[in-house]
Amino acid sequence: MSAKAQTTNAPLIEVALPASDDFTHWRDIARLLVQSGVEPECVLWNEPGGDAGLFANTSQLPDPAPGAPPPRANRKFMQMAQNAILHSDPSRFALLYRLLWRQQSNLQVLDDHADADVRLLEQFDRTVRRDKHKMRAFLRFRAVEDKDTGGEHFVAWFEPDHHIVRANASFFIRRFANMRWSILTPQLSLHWDGTVLREGPAAQREDAPSGDPTEDLWRSYYAAIFNPARLKVGAMLKEMPKRYWKNMPEAELIPELIAGAQHRETQMVLEGEDLRDPAPLTLKETHRAVIECRRCAICELNTNAVIGEGPEDAPLMIVGEQPGDQEDRTGRPFVGPAGQLLDQHLTQAGIERRAAYVTSAVKHFKYVQRGKRRLHQTPHAKEIDMCRWWLEAERSIVKPKLVLALGASAARSLLGKTVSIASARGRPQTLEDGSELWITAHPSYLLRLGDDARAHQAHLFARDLTAVQQRLEELT
Ligand code: URA
Numbered sequence: 001m002s003a004k005a006q007t008t009n010a011p012l013i014e015v016a017l018p019a020s021d022d023f024t025h026w027r028d029i030a031r032l033l034v035q036s037g038v039e040p041e042c043v044l045w046n047e048p049g050g051d052a053g054l055f056a057n058t059s060q061l062p063d064p065a066p067g068a069p070p071p072r073a074n075r076k077f078m079q080m081a082q083n084a085i086l087h088s089d090p091s092r093f094a095l096l097y098r099l100l101w102r103q104q105s106n107l108q109v110l111d112d113h114a115d116a117d118v119r120l121l122e123q124f125d126r127t128v129r130r131d132k133h134k135m136r137a138f139l140r141f142r143a144v145e146d147k148d149t150g151g152e153h154f155v156a157w158f159e160p161d162h163h164i165v166r167a168n169a170s171f172f173i174r175r176f177a178n179m180r181w182s183i184l185t186p187q188l189s190l191h192w193d194g195t196v197l198r199e200g201p202a203a204q205r206e207d208a209p210s211g212d213p214t215e216d217l218w219r220s221y222y223a224a225i226f227n228p229a230r231l232k233v234g235a236m237l238k239e240m241p242k243r244y245w246k247n248m249p250e251a252e253l254i255p256e257l258i259a260g261a262q263h264r265e266t267q268m269v270l271e272g273e274d275l276r277d278p279a280p281l282t283l284k285e286t287h288r289a290v291i292e293c294r295r296c297a298i299c300e301l302n303t304n305a306v307i308g309e310g311p312e313d314a315p316l317m318i319v320g321e322q323p324g325d326q327e328d329r330t331g332r333p334f335v336g337p338a339g340q341l342l343d344q345h346l347t348q349a350g351i352e353r354r355a356a357y358v359t360s361a362v363k364h365f366k367y368v369q370r371g372k373r374r375l376h377q378t379p380h381a382k383e384i385d386m387c388r389w390w391l392e393a394e395r396s397i398v399k400p401k402l403v404l405a406l407g408a409s410a411a412r413s414l415l416g417k418t419v420s421i422a423s424a425r426g427r428p429q430t431l432e433d434g435s436e437l438w439i440t441a442h443p444s445y446l447l448r449l450g451d452d453a454r455a456h457q458a459h460l461f462a463r464d465l466t467a468v469q470q471r472l473e474e475l476t
Contacts, residue, residue, distance in 0.1 A: 010042045013059045020047045021163040023085045030097050034071040035064035040101050045093035073100060074107055084124035086163045095120055131162045136171055137294050138244040141181055142209045154181040157208035157247055163187065169197060171302050175291060184208050283312055286393045290363050295386040298364045303328045308359025308394050315476045317400035321409040321442055322362035325374050333358050338444040349465035357398045361413035362387045379409060381418065388413050401475045403435055404468055407442025425464055440464035
């Protein structure tokens with residue numbers, strides 16, 4: 001109900017919000033108003049740039065009724081409200097206040113999915129989450145020379161539908177922590193120098209560069225990975241609406257690729273060509289592309305892409321499961337507890353880690369948050385299979401003679417099927433590129449065992465690594 005339709009005789013309270021996306025400010029005032037018994041029809045919420053314009057002012061706020069209990073709010077409501085407040089509909093503040101007010105007499109109000117207010121909240125929440133996702137997926141940085149340092153500065157233009165820019169800042173800081181970047185939008189601009197995030201004023205499209213040399217690279221990469229057999233134009237347009245295309249270098253290719261898809265698919269079947277084979281990129285290019293990867297839900301967890309490290313022509317490739325907490329923080333594989341145990345065993349077996357290429361089957365850390373801790377979650381087979389693309393890209397560049405799979409996830413990624421470690425360990429298999437695959441346990445499996453079982457497994461692990469070392473000597 002809008003303030004104009006006010007039905008009580010109580011005075012109208014005007015609230016001028018300092019920003020369109022400031023949930024905390026809205027929440028603090030909303031709590032106070034509930035405690036003061038101010039009914040939803042008696043509040044007029046104004047945001048910057050709204051109808052009240054420059055004249056928006058906050059009325060004298062009433063004091064809370066003596067002894068009024070703190071307002072109650074359902075946890076789900078608080079989560080959804082933090083998204084819904086970013087919606088561009090000016091009625092969102094009133095909707096949220098109405099729902100907060102109603103929870104004081106019915107905390108389960110959100111369970112009634114037929115309720116008009118609840119449906120609107122759900123719609124706002126969904127729309128904003130989608131808009132956040134679009135910004136993460138379709139924003140494209142373009143490299144320009146930094147005027148002060150002469151180094152690279154990455155600049156992107158993005159036009160969000162809702163007030164999501166600040167809310168997405170931490171995602172971009174984490175994902176591009178070591179880059180100097182600016183994101184320009186019609187609402188505000190964000191500038192990250194590798195240490196500090198600054199905010200600047202709204203920008204215009206012309207303020208952002210329109211192309212850079214790396215885009216040719218990205219375009220050829222995109223053309224190489226475009227799989228005509230998977231083309232679904234409707235789904236593609238839904239996921240990636242045309243209006244985002246103008247800021248995406250690869251989008252120039254889309255009409256041509258769609259037009260040629262049917263033909264390429266037929267050719268592929270006739271010639272038995274497998275377009276899933278990764279294009280031969282460098283490791284650096286692969287890393288950049290992994291950063292952009294959105295093939296599965298793990299990529300949405302705001303973590304760093306951790307690809308392998310080691311010589312580009314290493315004869316040995318060691319493949320683990322996925323980065324853990326410390327790998328995610330440092331951007332390097334096997335640096336946490338499992339990595340330390342692996343290092344010890346490699347040294348004992350006479351394998352020089354520095355001479356090996358060390359990587360993982362899955363390139364992002366999959367976890368669940370428990371308080372302050374991020375707990376490892378084993379990736380599903382489907383996620384391993386999605387990420388297999390990147391491991392194949394690494395293998396096609398490094399071309400190791402011997403691949404050592406640590407654990408079941410790595411083995412699945414390399415073989416395309418699930419195998420038992422107990423039956424697969426200790427004997428080599430030949431992969432389709434002629435390299436030899438050896439399978440053993442993952443060091444974190446050893447870390448989870450009790451002392452006796454660990455001693456036994458450590459012995460088997462050491463034996464497997466020694467066999468790998470001997471075979472490596474024969475092969476090199
Ligand atoms: N476990 C892995 O499989 N990979 C890492 O990088 C770290 C732990």
